[in-house]
Amino acid sequence: MRLIIVTCFVVCVDQINAFIPWRPNTTDFDPSTLHSIEPSSNAIRRHELRIAHASAKFDRRTGARKPFSPLVRREDKTSGPVDLYSDSNDISYWINVNFGSSGKSFRLVVDTGSADTWIPSAECKSKSCLVHRTFGPDDSSTLSVTSDKTFAIAYASGNVEGSVAKDSLSFGSVVVDEMEFGLANMVSDDFTNFPVDGILGLGFPSASILKVPTFLESLISRNIISKHVFGAYLHRTADNKNGGTITFGGIDGSRIEGGVEALKYYNVNTTTSLWSIRLSDVVLDGKIANFQGGRTVIIDTGTALILIPPEDALKLHQFIPGTKSNGETFYIPCATDISLQFQFGSDRYQISSKDYIGDPVDPNQELCLSLIVGRSVVRDGAWLIGDVFLRNVYSVFDMENGKIGFGLPVPAVRVSSSTAGPTPTSTPTSEQVNIVNPTGTNLPDQITNSTSSPIRTTTAPSLASSNSPARYLYQTLFTLSLFIMHSALVLTF
Numbered sequence: 001m002r003l004i005i006v007t008c009f010v011v012c013v014d015q016i017n018a019f020i021p022w023r024p025n026t027t028d029f030d031p032s033t034l035h036s037i038e039p040s041s042n043a044i045r046r047h048e049l050r051i052a053h054a055s056a057k058f059d060r061r062t063g064a065r066k067p068f069s070p071l072v073r074r075e076d077k078t079s080g081p082v083d084l085y086s087d088s089n090d091i092s093y094w095i096n097v098n099f100g101s102s103g104k105s106f107r108l109v110v111d112t113g114s115a116d117t118w119i120p121s122a123e124c125k126s127k128s129c130l131v132h133r134t135f136g137p138d139d140s141s142t143l144s145v146t147s148d149k150t151f152a153i154a155y156a157s158g159n160v161e162g163s164v165a166k167d168s169l170s171f172g173s174v175v176v177d178e179m180e181f182g183l184a185n186m187v188s189d190d191f192t193n194f195p196v197d198g199i200l201g202l203g204f205p206s207a208s209i210l211k212v213p214t215f216l217e218s219l220i221s222r223n224i225i226s227k228h229v230f231g232a233y234l235h236r237t238a239d240n241k242n243g244g245t246i247t248f249g250g251i252d253g254s255r256i257e258g259g260v261e262a263l264k265y266y267n268v269n270t271t272t273s274l275w276s277i278r279l280s281d282v283v284l285d286g287k288i289a290n291f292q293g294g295r296t297v298i299i300d301t302g303t304a305l306i307l308i309p310p311e312d313a314l315k316l317h318q319f320i321p322g323t324k325s326n327g328e329t330f331y332i333p334c335a336t337d338i339s340l341q342f343q344f345g346s347d348r349y350q351i352s353s354k355d356y357i358g359d360p361v362d363p364n365q366e367l368c369l370s371l372i373v374g375r376s377v378v379r380d381g382a383w384l385i386g387d388v389f390l391r392n393v394y395s396v397f398d399m400e401n402g403k404i405g406f407g408l409p410v411p412a413v414r415v416s417s418s419t420a421g422p423t424p425t426s427t428p429t430s431e432q433v434n435i436v437n438p439t440g441t442n443l444p445d446q447i448t449n450s451t452s453s454p455i456r457t458t459t460a461p462s463l464a465s466s467n468s469p470a471r472y473l474y475q476t477l478f479t480l481s482l483f484i485m486h487s488a489l490v491l492t493f
Contacts, residue, residue, distance in 0.1 A: 077226045079174050079219070081252045084110065084244030087195045090237050090387065091304055093244060094196050098170045100140025106133055108200035110232065110246055111302030112275050112397060115203035116210045118182030121162055128191035135183065143167045151182055151210055161186040164210055174224055174248075180212035202230065202301070204399065206273040216248065216399070225249025228399035232301065233409045234391045238354060243411050256394045257408035263394075264347045268402040275299045275397060276382060277404050283341040283348060284319035291315070296382040299395070299404055303386030306356070306372045312383070313374030323370075330370040334360055342389060349406060355388045 085107070086093045094107040099119065106119050120129045122136025137143055149164040162184035168177045184198075205214050219225045231251035235244035245252060253260040269276040279297045282289040291312065308316070310327055317323040322333040340356055341348040358369030377384045396405035 076250060077224065078250035079225060079248040080172065081245040081247050081255075082172050082174075084232070084234065084246055086235070086237055086244065088237055090234075090391070092194070092196055093234050093301065093387070095171055095200065095246065097200065099135055100167045100169075101142045102139050103170065104133065104135060104139045106135070106197040107195065108198050109196050109302055110202060111199050111300070112202045113298070113300035113302045114199060114201040115205060115208040115214050115273075116182060116201040117179075117199060117215050118160070118162065118184050118210075119198035120187055121183040121185040123185040124162075124187055126187045126191075127189045128187045128194075129184075131192055132194075132197045140167055145183060159186060159188055160184045164212060174219075176218055176222060176224065179215070179218045180210070182210055199302075202397070203275070204273040219248055229396065231255075231394065231396045231405075232390075233394045233411075234301065234387055235411060236352075236354060236391050239411065251396055251405075255410050257410055260407075263396060263405040263407040264345070265396075265398070265401075265403040265405040266344050268404060269296060270402060275404060277344065279383065279385075280343040280345060282316055283339075283343060284316070285339050287319060289316055289319065296380065297385045298378070298382055299390070299397075300384060300386050301390060301395075303384055304371070304388065305384075305386055306388045307375045307377050307384040307386075308372065309376045309381045309383075310374035312381075313372060316372065317370065320370075324367065325374070328374045330372065330374065331361060331367040332357065332370045334365055334368040342385075344406070347406070349389070349393055351389055351392050355391050 082095050084093050084095060092109050094109050096105050097108050098105050108117065108119070120132055120134045122134040122138065124134055135143070144166045146164045146166070150162065151164065152159060152161045162182055164180055165183040166178050166180050168175060169179055169181075170176065200215055201208070202216065203214075205217060208214055213221065216225075216228055216230070220228065225248050227249055229250060230246060230248045232246040233244050233252075233255050245255060251260050251263070256262055266277040269278075276296055276298045279291070279295045281291050281294065295308075295312070313330060314325065314327070317325065317330045317332065320332050320336055320338050322336070324331045334357060336357065337353065340351045340353075342351065343349075356371050358371045360366070360368050371388045392409075393406040394409040396403075396407075398405065
């Protein structure tokens, strides 16, 4: 039955052009690294669904971003730090936003991969709407719905449809009057188990599906913020520091080691409407992977994984001894201590093993899913870099200057205080590369260089029971992505 479901999924997706056909070039692979994965494996199936969702999000995204001409202000205005929240497994990050005259609260995913904001409508009778908060005239005397301005979003596993509405919203001390947003009166049942209610789009206006002023544009026009800039730190719940924040209109320098002056900036690709920059290379245990010419990467807060072309994924994982693969999904030793760094320009940022090692897939918990997946999500082969990387940096998204900035984060604690650990250092090597090292009591120690050579294995992993908590987690993880990565599958009316 599961095989039939998977087959139907692929056929249906192809019919709505929601899936990028992908065929690995076997000449680029060592056949000894490939093995079959039974389609009945729930963990693998959910992993594939999440990958398919990522493809769908960027399939039709085209168009160059437009420069901004912000109004001249006497002083910069920001929202101030706004608390970010997540589920216990850090599948998604959201802020609490209040809508309408009653101030009804909704959890909205912060998503730099899309530009639109929507919540479920009270008219929605879908199963998913029945278990989430909905919004309608009974919740707000100031709600206005434009009946002739509708939208329909087609996902790989369902649809979201509705009308464009207008009402006030607020978060923290910020109040936004008469903002336009999507009010969905039909949402796929796959959304049922998600901890979030809707999406807060933080992408470029040229990527908007609703064709209304985006959230950031609304803040600008109401003189709430003075710049199309926002800075964010995505916390790691496993560290018991639920201290993530996002600041609209500015940067929270207190959350960056060395303050705002320590930020390193990288130019955004001006030919697209995506938050994309150039990755110079990847370094594993001090060994340069040598991705010649670098890679274009899309920075997306709404994506939990890192998705890269299969040949790149194979090349990267060959530096992790004991890796097994079917060419797309990779399995790595759960106890691996490989030091993984992404290099932008001359700056290297380390990714904690807590973030790139997923849940166990075998009964002995020796093999874990790698959260770096071999799948292309855009036609030009760009990498999609999500929260696996972003939890290790403080990120700045500057639309006006077309730049993304990274700095070392200073984790905050909302409930109890904690020491931040030693101050990080930037140690230039003979090649003048800045090693931006994570520090702090809850971050891993630096890993010494290994002399181990890349290992390719042929044995297929034994898969854990389909009733394990890890498999339920991945079901939620994959399906959530089908909703927050949606821009490419839209029919507007």
